[in-house]
Amino acid sequence: MSLNTHRWWRDAVIYQVYVRSFLDSTGDGIGDLAGVRAGLPYLKKLGVDGIWLSPFYPSPQHDHGYDVADYCGVDPLFGDLAGFDLLMTDARRLGVKVLLDIVPNHCSHEHPWFREALSAPPGGAARSRFHFADGRGPDGSEPPNNWHAMFGGPAWSRVTEADGSSGQWYLHMFTPEQPDLNWRSTEVAAYFDQVLRFWLDRGVDGFRIDVAAGLFKHPGLPDSPDPEADARTRDSVNPLAWNQPEVHQVWRHWRTLCEEYTSHDGRDRLLVGEVSVPTAREHAKYVRPDELHQAFFFDLLSAPWNADAFRKVISEAMQDIAGTGSTVTWVLNNHDQVRTVTRYGDCGTEGGGLGTARARAAALLMLSLPGAAYIYQGEELGLPEVVDLPDDVLTDPIFRRTGSRARIRDGCRVPLPWSGHASPFGFTPGAESAKPWLPQPAYFAEYATERALADTQSFWHLYRNGLQLRQGLPQLGEGTLRWLETPPGVLAFVRGDGLVCAVNFTTAPTPSPVSGAPILSSGPCTADVLPGSTAAWWISDRTHP
Template identity: 50%
Template sequence: MSVETVTQDTLACAGHLTLIHAADTAPGWWRSAVIYQVYPRSFRDLNGDGIGDLAGITQELPHLADLGVDAVWLSPFYRSPQRDAGYDVSDYCDVDPVFGTLADFDGMMAESHRLGLRVIVDLVPNHCSDQHPAFQAAIAAPAGSPERDMFIFRDGTGHDGQEPPNNWQSHFGGPAWTRVAGTDGQPGQWYLHLFDSSQPDFNWDNPAVHAEFERVLRFWLDRGVSGFRVDVAHALVKAPGLPAWGGRADGGSSDGYPGHEAPMFGQPAVHDIYRTWRLILDEYGPDRILCAEASVDLHRLAHWVRPDEMHQAFNFPYLHAGLDVYRLRSVITDSLTVLDGVGAPSTWVLSNHDVVRHASRFGYNGLGPRDGDGIGPADHQPDHDLGRRRAAAASMFMLGLPGAAYLYQGEELGLPDGIDIPDHLRQDPTFARTGGQRLGRDGCRVPLPWRGGDPHLGFGSGSDPWLPIPASFKALARDLQAESPASHLSLYRDALAFRRELDLGRGSLSWAEDWCTGYSLGYMNGTTLVVMNLNHEPLEMPAGHVLIRSLPAGAGRALASGETAWIQLGPDAAAAL
C-alpha cells in the first residue's frame, strides 16, 4: 500500500476534523523532546549503601538511550541534609556525598553526551536548607542585618511577638513561620518557609539573592548542562506587606479565594527574574532551556513561556485531568491554543515524584488519593490490572500529542505506587508534619527494579534500599520486560519510536469528531489517527495501517465489500493508525 493510499484511508476513517494546532516549524530541540525524569536516590545504587547515586545513573544511561528519550532531568543531587529529599539545599554548587562527587557528575555528563542524551538539572531558588551557610549567618545576626535580609524575617504579632507575622500555611501542614532566638537568647523574629521549617524562603527583593543564583546558573552551564527545571517557579516573589491569605496553602483556587490572588504566588516581579536568566542561558547558545514548575492555570501559565522568558512549563492541568474524556479534550485544546498564542510548545506529563503514579491512580473507578498523598495498606486499594491497562493507553495517547513530553522513571515499566511502607521508614516531611494524617509522596519514590533475579531486584547489591521495594515489582523488572514484545516497556519503546519516526512532537492536532464520544477520544496528528477507548465495551474501528496499540487487537472482521478490515479496540486501550 502506498503512503498516499494510507493517508487517504486514514483521513477517511478519521471522519470530521476540527483543527486546533498547526505543525510546529520553529527551531529548538526542546519543543518536541521526550525528557525522562531521574529521581537519583531511587534510580540505581552502585556503591551498595541503599541509596541511588550518580555512578548508578551513569551505568544505566544506555537503557535510557535505548528507550528512545532525548534528555534526562535530574531531581536534586546537591549537598543537603535530605530533610525533603534534596529540595533543602545547603550548597548549590556541589554534589551531596550520598550521591557522589563533582567528578562523578562530570563522568555522568560525558556518558550522556556520548549517548546523545542532554541533561537538565533541578534548581530550587525559592528556598534552601536551614543548614545553608547563608541562613546560619542570618540566624546568628541581629534583626535588620544584611544577613537576615537574604531571607524573609519578620517580627511576630500579639503579646511579645508570640504569634506568627501572618496566617500563611505550609504546603506540608502547619504554619509557614518558625521563630528563632535573638542574639540575646530570647525568642526573636520569625522566618517564612512555604514548605518545611528546614526550608527557609529566600528574599527575592534583595539583589544579593539575584546575584547568587546567577552565579549558580553559570556554574552548571559551564559544566555542560542543557538547562534547568525551576522548582516552584511561581513562588519566588511575595506580595508587598505579606497580606493575610485565607485560601489554600498551595495557592489553588477555593471558594472566595481565587488562586490568582494568592499573595505568595505569581507576583508580576517574578517574570523579571526569568528574563534575566533567559539572557544568561542565551549567552551559552540557543539549546539551553528553562522549564517552569508553576502550578497556575493555563492562561496564566502562558506568562512564564513568553519569548523572552522560559522555554517550557509543566502542564499540571493535563496531569490532573485524569481519564475524563471531556476534561482531557478541554485541557488539550486550551493548552495548545493558549501556548500557541505566545509561540511556546505545550508539555504533557502523567506522573512525577510528587503524585501517585498513574498506574495506581487510574486503577480507581471512584475516588482515589488526593494530590500529594500516597496510598497506604489501610486505604481503598486500586485495581492494579485495570490501572496498568489504563496507564498503557493513556501513555500511548500522550506520546502521540504534539509538543514535549516528560516521563517519570519507572512509568515505562508500568510501576504502581509502593503501598506497604512501614510508618518508621516514611521520609516525606508531609507525613511527620501532619501526624501521619497525610502519607505523603514516598510511595511514588520507591526504588526501581532492574533485574528480577538479583538482590533488591538489581537496584543495589548491598544495604537494604532506603524505601522497601514491593515483592510485586519482581514481575515488572526491566530485564524481564525487555524479553517480552508485549510488555509495558516494549510498548513505550514502540510508542517513542513511532513518535520519533513520524515527528509527532512537531505535528499538528485536529480532533477526530467521529471518535470523540462520552467514552472515547480521538485526534489526528498529521496523518496519524490516535484513539483511546475508555468504555467498558470494545470500540470497532478501521484497521488502516496500525502503528501501535496498547493491547492486542480483538477479533477483526471485514465489511461486506471486503475492502476495509476492522479491529476491535478493547476497553481501556489506545491505538494509532
C-alpha cells in the first residue's frame, strides 16, 4: 500500500451528486451548481473524499443531461462557467475532489454535429461522425438491423432528407434524441480530446465515463444473434453493440492524456468507467494498468441479500479485478437504481424496518471492503425509493418509450429533503419558489438532513462514523481481505492487522466472530452477539474459530 499512498483514488469514497435534485439556489425548483457549492461543507463534514457531478452541460434535457448539446458549457438551468469555477475554488479549499460526468457514446440530436448531419447528403462527411445507414426492404422502410434501444423500442430512426424524401436511418442505443457517435471517425476522438482538456484545464480531478463499454459497434452492423434478449430494456446484452475490443484503445489514450496533466503538477486525474459487462474477468480488462483507473463494479449492487451471493461477488472481484493492480470500485446505488432501503426490504412505500436494517448493514460492509466506494446522494439519509409518483410527473424516457413504469428511475431522483416539515423541505428557497421538479412525499420530513444530523443513531451518523474510521484506520481502504469461517447466513472477514467485519444476513442473532463490543455497528449490538440484519466492525487479534 505504501507504494500507492499518493494515489488518492485507490481507496477514495466519492459522493454522487445528481445536480438537479441536490439543492436549488435560484427558486426554480431545479438543483444547480450554486446549490452544490452551498452543500460542499455538508459533504466535507460527512467525510467523503470527492464528488461526482451528473451532467450539467447545455442540453434539451430529454434524458436529464445525458443528451449533451455542448460538452464545453453549462446549461443555464444549472448556472454558468463562472459559477462552476467558483465551485471548483471552494472544492479545492475544502480538499474535495471533483469528477465530471462525460458522455462519449452519444450526444444530443441538437448538437451542432447532428444538425449538420441531417442537412448533409447520404455518404457525406458530416454523417460519418454518426451511424447512418440505408434501410432494408425494397423502399428502405425497414431498419438496417434488428437492434433494440436500451430505453425501449427500436434502436433506429429514419430521417427526412433535405428534398423531403424518406431517407437513411441513424442509430441511437438509448433514445432518438441521443444519436450514437461513430468512434471509428477520427474527428470524434479528436473532439473528445479537446473536451477533456477544456475541463482538465479548469482544474477537475477526473471523469466518470458514461457507457464506457459502448462507443464502438460492430463495423458491419449485422443483426443481433438474440433479438428477444436485446429487447429487454436497459440490459447490455447485444454483443455487437457493446464491449467491442476497439474501445480499449480509447481508454489507453485517455489514460495517457490524464497522465500528461499529472506529470505537470503531480495530481492524479481519475478515469472511472460505467462498465456493464457479463463477468468480473471481462470487467478487469477495463482497469489494466494502462487503461481506466477504475470501473464501477455493479455485481455487489445487483446481488440478492444472501451471504453466499455476496461472498461469491466479493471473491470474484478481489481475484479478477484487484488482480490487475487496480482496486475494486464498489457501489450499492446510483441514479439509475432503486434505492437500497427499498431494494432490500419488503417494506412498501417508505422502506420500513427490514430494508432499513439491511441497507445500514450493507453500507458498513461496503465501507470495509478493499478499494474505493461510491455513495449516491440521499443514501446517507436512508431515503427510500418514491414508488408512487403519479404518471403525469414522470420524466424518465423509459416511461415515455415503453408506457411502462417497470424499471423507471424517477423514484430515486426525487429532490433531497434538507429541513422543515413540508415540501420543499429546504430544497428550494423562498416562499414564492417553484415546486421541486419532482414532488417530494410528506414522509420525507422524517429523512431531512437537519434531523439526521441531530440524531446520533441516524443513517447519516452511521456513514459519518464509518468514513471517519475508514480514514483513521490503516486496515481499511486499500489492502487485502481474508475470510473467516462463519455459520450459514453470516459473512466475516479480516482486513489488515486485526480489523474484522461481520454481516449477519439472517434475521436471527448469531455469536459474533470476535469477543467484546464492536467499534461500530449498523444496529444495536451487544458483546459476543451479532443480531440479525446487522453488520459490525471490531479490532482484535483474536477471532472465534
